[in-house]
């Protein structure tokens with residue numbers, strides 16, 4: 001994004017050096033239910049930071065507290081050094097917000113959606129007309145400028161919501177499940193747009209329950225579950241710390257998996273040089289964690305076992321999540 005604009009969002013001297021976001025001991029309770037349970041994290045400027053976790057983990061709740069649309073029960077939060085609870089409008093002026101559910105105005109055209117939204121920020125019309133065209137181009141929606149929102153595909157609506165969030169040239173973009181519900185192709189188009197924003201220095205804070213999205217987009221992330229942080233790090237660092245380099249996926253048939261897993265644990269545990277760690281038993285398959293999965297498979301064959309199918313892959317954040325919580329992160 002260009003930085004020349006009619007906007008004055010320049011931060012006071014004291015906040016320009018502050019982290020993009022700093023949350024400490026953050027708690028959110030709904031009645032006696034704790035949705036966010038004492039989480040702390042810090043996002044530096046220009047970083048792409050993720051909250052990865054399943055449905056109900058407290059991701060949207062956390063995003064709403066950052067975006068100054070929901071109050072916190074306790075803890076502290078600073079966005080560019082400003083407390084959203086104390087100075088909501090000042091915080092909102094620095095943020096672009098993409099909520100989990102698109103809330104575009106279906107009665108307006110694509111272009112009008114951008115301009116109307118800019119008016120809420122009190123931005124001048126001349127600025128908005130030029131900015132809308134620039135953002136339509138960025139969102140690859142120029143050809144849809146006069147279309148009605150209801151005629152857009154899911155991916156186009158999501159890109160329009162992102163374009164709209166950029167109208168005030170925000171320092172920080174909050175994206176709540178940016179690609180959930182999109183098909184793989186639409187998801188990749190959107191990732192490409194987010195890469196570009198990242199390259200131009202916009203701070204991205206995104207939530208996802210899609211591990212590939214986290215691996216693709218995040219410099220650093222927290223894994224959250226039941227309102228708590230389970231782990232924090234870069235995608236590669238988390239995989240190194242919590243999983244083996246490779247995974248061997250085996251199918252022996254549903255009813256035989258648990259029994260064979262027990263036998264394999266002993267057999268593989270006794271072999272040197274595999275970098276074997278452990279086995280997870282899923283309903284339909286076994287996951288054998290070993291740095292050298294090919295060697296593990298050879299050892300299994302040498303012991304006379306014949307899986308119905310076998311697949312070798314690298315560890316992913318899905319494996320990290322499974323290790324930390326005992327559950328899979330389903331899309």
Ligand SMILES: Nc1ncnc2c1ncn2[C@@H]1O[C@H](COP(=O)(O)OP(=O)(O)O)[C@@H](O)[C@H]1O
Pocket residue numbers: 030033035053054055056057058059060061062
């Ligand atoms: N307004 C609310 N009132 C009561 N419970 C809520 C409210 N909003 C969210 N929750 C609950 O808080 C938990 C976390 O929700 P949410 O932050 O939406 O999770 P996520 O975005 O990770 O799926 C869920 O159990 C959800 O049902």
Ligand SMILES: [Mg+2]
Pocket residue numbers: 059060061100176177
């Ligand atoms: Mg959510």
